[in-house]
Amino acid sequence: xxxxxxxxxxxxxxxxxxxxxxxxxxxxxxxxxxxxxxxxxxxxxxxxxxxxxxxxxxxxxxxxxxxxxxxxxxxxxxxxxxxxxxxxxxxxxxxxxxxxxxxxxxxxxxxxxxxxxxxxxxxxxxxxxxxxxxxxxxxxxxxx
Amino acid sequence: xxxxxxxxxxxxxxxxxxxxxxxxxxxxxxxxxxxxxxxxxxxxxxxxxxxxxxxxxxxxxxxxxxxxxxxxxxxxxxxxxxxxxxxxxxxxxxxxxxxxxxxxxxxxxxxxxxxxxxxxxxxxxxxxxxxxxxxxxxxxxxx
Numbered sequence: 001x002x003x004x005x006x007x008x009x010x011x012x013x014x015x016x017x018x019x020x021x022x023x024x025x026x027x028x029x030x031x032x033x034x035x036x037x038x039x040x041x042x043x044x045x046x047x048x049x050x051x052x053x054x055x056x057x058x059x060x061x062x063x064x065x066x067x068x069x070x071x072x073x074x075x076x077x078x079x080x081x082x083x084x085x086x087x088x089x090x091x092x093x094x095x096x097x098x099x100x101x102x103x104x105x106x107x108x109x110x111x112x113x114x115x116x117x118x119x120x121x122x123x124x125x126x127x128x129x130x131x132x133x134x135x136x137x138x139x140x141x142x143x144x
Numbered sequence: 145x146x147x148x149x150x151x152x153x154x155x156x157x158x159x160x161x162x163x164x165x166x167x168x169x170x171x172x173x174x175x176x177x178x179x180x181x182x183x184x185x186x187x188x189x190x191x192x193x194x195x196x197x198x199x200x201x202x203x204x205x206x207x208x209x210x211x212x213x214x215x216x217x218x219x220x221x222x223x224x225x226x227x228x229x230x231x232x233x234x235x236x237x238x239x240x241x242x243x244x245x246x247x248x249x250x251x252x253x254x255x256x257x258x259x260x261x262x263x264x265x266x267x268x269x270x271x272x273x274x275x276x277x278x279x280x281x282x283x284x285x286x287x
Contacts, residue, residue: 096268104259111255116247123276125239125264129283137269137276 007049008075023127030128057087078113088118094141099124165190221256231261237284242267
C-alpha cells in the first residue's frame, strides 16, 4: 500500500530552530525513521515538505486514486487553514494529523486545530516518534 | 516477594508456547504479579515489557510500579485540573488517549486540560489509539 507524508512550513528547519520544543533531529533523520517504520509495516511512503499552504492542498489532491492514506503535519497552518481542512474532507482517503510537539501544552492559539477537525485523528507530542505511532494507526485505518 | 521473577516465569511460558503477550485482568492474578493491592488493576506482559493499567485513584501508588501510563480521562479531559496536577506530579510519562477525534466533535471537547499536562496525545483511531500510543510510550520509556 502507498501513503503520502506531507511536512508543512518550517519543518525543513528541524534540528536548527527551537530545539527545546522540536528536538535535535533533522528532517532527513525524521524521514529516515519514517522510511524504516513504513517498510516494516509494508507501506510505501512518498515524502514531501513545503512552506506553501496551496501546495499542501495540491499534494493531497495528487494523492487521489494513487495513495490509500496520508500523514500530514500542517504545522502552523493547523490553526488557521480552513482550505486544507476542506481538502482533507474532499480527497476520500484517511489523513492523520501529526505534530512533533504537544499542541495542547503550548500557546493558547495552538490548542485548536481546524485541520484536525477534518482529519481522522491526531498524534502529537512524541517528537519524531509521533510519525512512528501515526504510521501504526494509519496501517490499521488502511486495513479497516 | 519477587514480582520480577514471577513476571519472568510468565514470559518463559509465553515464549514456550509462541504467545506474544498476556493480558491479566483478574485482580488476584494481577496482585500476584505486581503486589498492587488496589481494586482496579490489569497487567499486560510482553516479551520485554510489563505494562500496568489502573485508574486515576491509584496514580500515586502505581508510580512505584510503572515507568509510564496511558490515560483516557474521557470527559474529565475537558474539566479536571486535578487530574492534570496529578499527571504533573507523578514523575513518569503519561500519554492521553481518546477513542474518538476530540477535535471533530463538540466545541467544548476540543480543549483538553489534561493533555496540557500529558506528554502527548493520540486520538481518533478507536481501540487502535491505544496500540499507537503504546508504540509512542515505548519510545518515551526508552528515551
